[in-house]
Amino acid sequence: MNVHFIAIGGSAMHNLAIALSRKGAVVTGSDDEIFEPSRTRLEKQGILPDSIGWFPEKITSDLDAVILGMHAREDNPELLKAKELNIPIYSYPEYLYEQSKNKYRIVIGGSHGKTTITSMLLHVVNALGLNVDYMVGAQLEGYDCMVKLTDEAKFMILEGDEYLSSPIDRRPKFHLYKPNTALISGIAWDHINVFPTWENYVEQFRIFCDVIEPGGILIYNMEDPTLKELGEEFEAKLDTIAYQTPSYRTTDSGTVMSFDGKEYELNIFGAHNLQNLVGAMHLAESMYISNHDFLTAIKTFKGAGKRLQKVVDCNSFTMYKDFAHSPSKLKATTSAVKEQYPTRNVVACMELHTFSSLRKEFLPLYDGAMNAADEALVYFSPAVVAHKKLEPLTIEQVQAAFGGKVKVVNETSEVLEFIKANNWDNSVLLMMSSGNFDGIDYERLGEELLLSLSK
Structure with missing residues (x-):
């Protein structure tokens, strides 16, 4: 070949x-x-x-x-x-389908949580020693390549992105995989440069449900009102499974989840993560993995790449970096950290970095997204806005969009000044961006803050 x-x-x-x-x-x-x-x-x-x-x-x-x-x-x-x-010319998703059309395809879609759910499923699969093919959109720890293709594997696990397939194929990638089992974690308007209205964006998920193989399985998050309607719409055509956040309690090291009369200690925390875990557990069922085996194997899962990664962790100070950038991800991540550290001062810093996030018409969707934090800062770079050929933003516009007590700055030096002026005893610092605040070295910053605590 x-x-x-x-x-x-x-x-x-x-x-x-x-x-x-x-x-x-x-x-x-x-x-x-x-x-x-x-x-x-x-x-x-x-x-x-x-x-x-x-x-x-x-x-x-x-x-x-x-x-x-x-x-x-x-x-x-x-x-x-x-x-x-x-x-023959193929887009990336078209060729993945060609390589997996004789396999049982499991596709994970949704505006948020895709990578985490895919990571959870792969973690369990690996722990149980199962041979599967896969494609994950983000780099995960322990993998040197995020695509695996073999002739032997019976299952193909695919992270289903809704972005476009190629310059000559304007269909969303996840429309091309034709899953046997599909999961949708939630729908929150994104990629507004491609999907200009909310209705147009939701329609992409309806099409995704429509291309599930006849008699296939649709697993969906019933806590998302739009998704609940969509799931119910396909009840007659597909085997539908609705899921929701399980019963759980926080601990110093993570979470204890209650399921089917038993308790399972987990390393992850936050309602959104627990919700993702239940979705992944239902996916595992379609691979003949029992709930108990899944929950036993998932105990050692510590999170997906770039999702709530600890940079520093000592008795009185913890620092995380996270990929969160859309309103729904920002709200879920900030709320999870505050829930896990209720007695600490949680300081959340976020960078507007993506094309959608820097669009003036998209900004109002961020209203209240960082309210769970005790202190919050938003950074954007006017140079990045200009480079993306977008309408200029002002600090006042961003402040009005986020609302509340959010501080807005547009210089990296101001981000560092804000952080270094804080007393980090009994605190948590959360750095959220798909970039790095235009040059902040998180590891170095964490070391500096630790050093300031020891003085």
Whole structure:
């Protein structure tokens, strides 16, 4: 099998390229920019392109498939050559389906919680020694590649992203997987540059439900009102399973969850995480994993990559970094931390960094998202707003959108000044961003704050 990747350096694309190479395919690729860690990973696998750029001469009739990344343009010279030679062209999700169409496909969708639920399921699968194929959208600890493809595995676990498939295929990725079992964790308007209205966004999830294989299973979070309506809409067509937050209590080390008359000690905390866990448990049922085996194996799960990762943890001070950036994620993460540390001063810092979050019309959705924190700060960079070619934002606009006691700044130095001015005894610092506040080294900051406590 000879496969060529157009835009091989992408965070998703390079993982698929490595997985196919490991499966035995002859993999080539091109890109006009390849950053770390993609570069080192491709080089280690022996499939890093020799030169940066697009080379139509790489596209020959010997190719069995061309996989087109979202980073490429419609007029890409390699794409035009592939069309000219009638070589089969696939988007990333289309090719994943091709590799798994004879397997039992489990797809995890939703505006939030996808990576965590996928991670939980994989943690249990690995603990039980089961062989499965998978694709995860984020880098998880303990994995050197987030795609695994084999001929032997009967199950394929797929994180179902609703973003677009490729420059020439404007369908959301999760519409292409045709799951046997699907889960939707929640619906909260996102990607407003692609889905301009709430109704349009919700419709993507309706289409996702509609492409579940006939007689398949739909697992959904009944605590989300929109999703509850959607789940009930498909009751006649699918085997539907509604789930909700289980009974639990917090402990110093995490959580004790009650289920089926038994108690299970967990390392994770927060209602949203417990909700995700129950969803993952129902997915495991479709793989013939019992609830008890799942809950026993999940005890050692400590969280997904970039989701509530501890940077510092001592007796009186804890610091977390988290990927939260959308309103729903921000609210869930901040509330979880305050619930876990009710007697501590919780300080939450958040960066508006994504395209949606920096849109003026999207900002009102953040109203009250950080109310659970004792102190809250929001940072945005005017330079990033300009780079994304968006309408300029003012500190006053952001402050009005978030409401409450939120402090808003637009200089990284002001973020650091705010943090370093605090007394961190009996406190928690929560840094939330899909970026790094334009240059903050979290580990170094944590060390500095620890040092200030010892003085």
